[in-house]
Amino acid sequence: MTMQPATLADWLTLLETMHPKAIDMGLERVGQVRDRLGIRFDCPVIIVGGTNGKGSTCAMLEAILLQAGYRVGLYTSPHLIDFNERARINGEPASDDMLTQQFAAVEAQRGGVSLTYFEFTTLAILRLFAQSGLDAVILEVGLGGRLDAVNVIDADVAVVTSVDIDHTEYLGDTREKIGFEKAGIFRAGRTAICGDPVPPQSLLDHAQAIGADLWLFGRDFNYSGDKQQWSYGGRGQRRNSLGYPALRGANQLLNASAALAALEALRHRLPVGAQEVRTGLAVVDLPGRFQVLPGRPTVVLDVAHNPHAAATLAQNLDNMGFHPYTYAVFGAMQDKDIDGVIEKLKDRIDHWCLADLPLPRAASADYLKQKLLDAGIVPQTGAGAERSIETFASPATAFANARSRAGENDRIAVFGSFLTVAGVMEAKRSDRAG
Known part of the structure; x- marks a missing residue:
């Protein structure tokens, strides 16, 4: 590219046309450019996948960690109105300048590697987070898990919120096939959390095959509650007398439990107090989810x-x-x-x-x-x-x-x-x- 775009809008318009396919599953191209850019994280990384509930779980993790005083990066997709919503640092969307600088860096390093819009922008936001002196990074999977661009990062904790039928042309047409794709974000020897009460066998088998430390809802963590309040019980941590999350809806306690399980797994690196959990759940906000x-x-x-x-x-x-x-x-x-x-x-x-x-x-x-x-x-x-x-x-x-x-x-x-x-x-x- 000879002339680089001047504005964020110009960059995004260009990126929409740079790769022959809008979705091109696979990690080889993204991994090459990640290595050239030297993207790595010194802080804990939580990756969240699943058919539904990803956005809510990410929002709760962000809200609680911010209440605890940590510097947090949150990557989500798609955006509702402004692209900047995809990259949040300390609860605020990244500025146009921050993003265009990172786009220029990815463009300078990608060599001849062709990247989709999602791959290019994911790498740019990962590099932004890696350079921002963060205490915790939360990454939402775009599609599936195993071959999604976010999966070029090895998560300290990987969460699969739910497994259901969606994106069948890329992920398969059964819960077993889709469960295998979602489980691709798990890593050997690291915490793998599944919030789906009825996980597909393929997810269980994959976690065992690679030696991930699998936490299952109902076995390793759960919740109980009445109309006024609820409690979380994990492997070694209980959180009692919690208020209901500010996000409305039927599955939010499942999502909140998975988020608290992730924080329990990281409690020695990112300690969070009871009041910070309560306040985080009370103030969490996610536009467009009920x-x-x-x-x-x-x-x-x-x-x-x-x-x-x-x-x-x-x-x-x-x-x-x-x-x-x-x-x-x-x-x-x-x-x-x-x-x-x-x-x-x-x-x-x-x-x-x-x-x-x-x-x-x-x-x-x-x-x-x-x-x-x-x-x-x-x-x-x-x-x-x-x-x-x-x-x-x-x-x-x-x-x-x-x-x-x-x-x-x-x-x-x-x-x-x-x-x-x-x-x-x-x-x-x-x-x-x-």
């Missing part, structure tokens, strides 16, 4: 885009109390199990506002409408219709329509792809700015 916005009608944002996550969303909606009508703003990628998502939620939704999304691999709103009809949802027409299906050119226009029709006691659930939730968040942000 996020209930203030005001009326009630608006729920949730990036549920596979059947496992949709089942959790359905359970969370049931726990919210009565709303006369529920509107859905829904957009999804074509390669997702759309039928499975609809099946879990169709009995909870009265009015569907379906959105086109700005990506070639997105399912069109018309395609989603046909899926709803195939699932036996029969819309009514005319004023006072109790069930409806409408299509829109964007999440923002779909949301505007839902807002205009919903009564103040109704609710609007925005779910599906990250792009669906991001489109509505951006629309709300520009409303406030206006």
